[in-house]
Each structure stands twice: as C-alpha cells, then as structure tokens.
Amino acid sequence: MKYLHIPYYLRLRDSLAKKIEEGSLLPHTKLPSERDLKDAYDINRVTVRQALMQLESEGLIYRLIRRGWYVSPPRLFYDPTKSVSFMDNVRAQGRVPETVILSKTEMAASDWVNRTMDIAVGAPVYLLRRRRLIDGRAVLVEHINVNPVLCPGLLDLPLECSLTETLKEQYGIKISRTVINMYPAPLDSTQAEELQVVAGAPCLYLTRASYDQHDNIVEFDQEFWRHDVLEISMEVNNA
Amino acid sequence: MKYLHIPYYLRLRDSLAKKIEEGSLLPHTKLPSERDLKDAYDINRVTVRQALMQLESEGLIYRLIRRGWYVSPPRLFYDPTKSVSFMDNVRAQGRVPETVILSKTEMAASDWVNRTMDIAVGAPVYLLRRRRLIDGRAVLVEHINVNPVLCPGLLDLPLECSLTETLKEQYGIKISRTVINMYPAPLDSTQAEELQVVAGAPCLYLTRASYDQHDNIVEFDQEFWRHDVLEISMEVNNA
DNA sequence: GTATTTTTCTGGTATAGACCAGATTTGAAT
C-alpha cells in the first residue's frame, strides 16, 4: 500500500512555484504575509513556513529578515574557468552590479593566513572586505587577503572595481594561476547580517587563491554567496 | 539594544556540530532519536528538528527516511575540468564506489531531447539510468541520454563502469569537449526515493553535454547529487 | 513640515500535543 496523500506544505509550495514559473509573480515581488497565506490556504502558519522554507532552499524565493518573502530573480551564470570580473559578468548579463567596501585594514598575519598564503605569522597582510550587489540586492560578501609585499599601498587606491585589474595596471601583477574551491556552508552571524539573512543560512562558500607569473600567491579570496544566486557554467576541452 | 540570546535550536546545532568536528561522533554514526534529544536537551521536538535540519542543510548530518539521522562522511573532491570517471575519482580518495543500473532503454526522442541533443523528434535515443554509491551510501542518480547513431548496441555492453571509456574503446569515440552546468535544485519524488531522501530535498543538479572529435553531441548526462556529497575543486590557468 | 513617539505588522523562536506510515524489533505460532 503506497502513500498517495500530498502534504499541505507541498501543495502550497507547488501552487506558489507554479505562479512563479508561469510569470504571474515577477522577481522581487513580495509574497503575501505568512499570516495571510495561512488564512488563504486554511492551514497552520507553521505549515506555511515549511512551504516557504522549501521554496527558499530551492532558490525560488528569498527573504529579507523580518520584512517578508520575495520572488528570486534568475541566477547569474558564473564560469570559474574564465577570469571575468564580477562587475563585467553581471553587466554582460544585463544586470546592475554594485560594490560596497565594508572595511580595509592592514593586519598581522594569523596562523591561518600563514598556512594559506605563506606569509610569516605576524607579518603584515591586507584584509579587504566588500559586499557586492546585483540590481540592488546583496548577493555576496568577500574577504580578500592580499600580500602587501607585492602591492604596497593597495588600500589607498580605489577598490570598488576589479582588484585583478588594479593589480595588473598599478603593480604589473598578472594572475597566471588560480585555485578554486566551493561547497555549501552556513553563514556566520556577521556575514548573515551583512547579507540580511538569518544566521546559519546556507551559502555557497567559494575560495580563490591567485598566483602571479612567478607563482607567488598574491591574493586569497573567501566569497560567501547567497545560495540561490549562482549557476556554475563552464566548457572544458579535453586535450 | 542588540539581541544577544542564542536560540535553543542553534545551541543544539552547535553542540552536535562540535561533537562531529572534534571526532567524538564518527561518519555514519546514528544520532539519538529526535525524542531522546528532546528529553536530553529539555526542548521541544519541533525545536530539535529545526537544529537537525539546519545541520542537514550544512551537510554535517544526513537522514535515512523514517530511520534516523546520521553523521555525514567527508565530501568528495570533484574537479570538473578533469575528465576523471566517478569510479576512479572515488577510489583515488580511498573510498569504495559502486554502480547500480536502474534502467536501460531505447526511446523515441522527446522535444526536450531534440533541443538539447539535436536528435530528430521520434528518432531513437538511448536512456540509461544509474545509481551510484560511495561506501555503500547512495549519492547520486543519473540519466544518461546517448545518441545511438554513434554507438549502436551500446546498451548490450557492460554499463557499470566508465561510459567514456566504453565509448572510446568500443566505438573509437573520443570526448573532446564538455559543457557543464550546475546549480541546486529540488529532487522529484522518483529520484528522492532512489536516494532514500524526502521528496523535494535539495540536490546539486549537474548536466554534462559531451561532444566527440567531430563536435557531434554524443551524450547528455543529468546528474542529481545529494547536496552534501561534493566539494568542487579546480585549478585554472589564465593563459 | 519635520521630527518623534506609538502602534501595527512582519517574520523568528518556542511549547504541547496529536496522528500517520514505514522500519525494526519482539513475540507467538508453526
């Protein structure tokens, strides 16, 4: 005997998903409040939230903390094998990028920086933290660790645009090799707040180690993307 | 005035996460039942489930439907830029791969197959469905569509191993170009059941279009990975 | 008109309880 009953929370999920897919709910539209949905579908608010969280995990809707639930915009294509900057990539897909500097400091290298960047513990390292937005919506925060030996005074230059370009034009540094890692991870409370997301929400954690033409590690970047923003897309030639 | 109280569900999350990270709970260990955790931490079962689902979304634990919660094994590194087969990749990381054929059929090409594979609607296409396991745990199901014109009789050959190798050795087909896409998506009820996961659970959806030396599309692969299995890892040379 | 306070609305956390379906274990019948 098979279980055939479709749970209420999946019915609401399907109902909303259908409206989103057929376009009667456009990106960034606010959904009715949880209490309104509860009344409209005559189910408990807990069940409503189960449906909403399901849709959130699928990337169909997102929430602004204590403000409401909204329809997600389409994902941004990202090709890790191409070194296209965030700004260029977003613009190329007809959308509007933005960068906000959260902080820029010179710090003493920690043990972790020592291991990942081969900088002596206590030696100076630049830490740049930025938030980046697409069409006005915060989509990632990044922590960029840079070796100041290779680019002294970097923090006094404009940092809203592509770092890679600045490194090339101002310091003659050409990134020749990049090591990328990514997997889902939870956001800690600081970054969650900066993305206006509940603490612990899943994100796509992406690290990028960039090496110059002499194989020095120039930059170690940690990116915390909202989990529903990216679609990884790439072409590989099997030589 | 800032909100400082740490919610109960996050405390339980942290408590379990700590035990997992420090190794006092080993991979594939069964956690106490939800009702036992509820009693042990003196909180409501709903709150316990909130913590467990949080850990699940982080990939630290997984569940076998109606059987319990278990500690997740480490992620498998996967480099999409290298064409290493599943079997080889799993073995290279000291783990035991397994493949189960779910079905193999010759079908009439659908509209969707026509668009993705450039095969006339109604013309034959091979569909191979496999489940793959690591250390006895189902981690993905895949739907492989193959153009039979390029490899007649393929379905009568052994299909448990690397398809790419079979295509090369039996038909002289060399995959020269691959287009890969991936993003999180929900599992439909069929695949969810095949992975012993609740319907709608998030997975990593990965598609792979493989072209031969004459740029014919040989194979279109849809892979549904458990969301907590992979860590994408790659090195890019910026020529 | 503008600033400030108050109220209302929103989602976030939490409790207590209930019943279901499937997996597992127990116990009884053979």
Next chain:
DNA sequence: ATTCAAATCTGGTCTATACCAGAAAAATAC
C-alpha cells in the same frame, strides 16, 4: 529454527497558541 503477526520505535506532517524583536506605518508633538 522459521515464519508471520503484533507491538514498538522512528521520523513526517499538522494544529493551535504564545511571545519576542525588528521594520514599517500611523499618530502625535513640536
């Protein structure tokens, strides 16, 4: 000893209710 049925345990779904903190809107004071 083996088979089969019953009891138990597990997670899955759902209701009703409560209070909190922060965001937004409305009302008030200046």
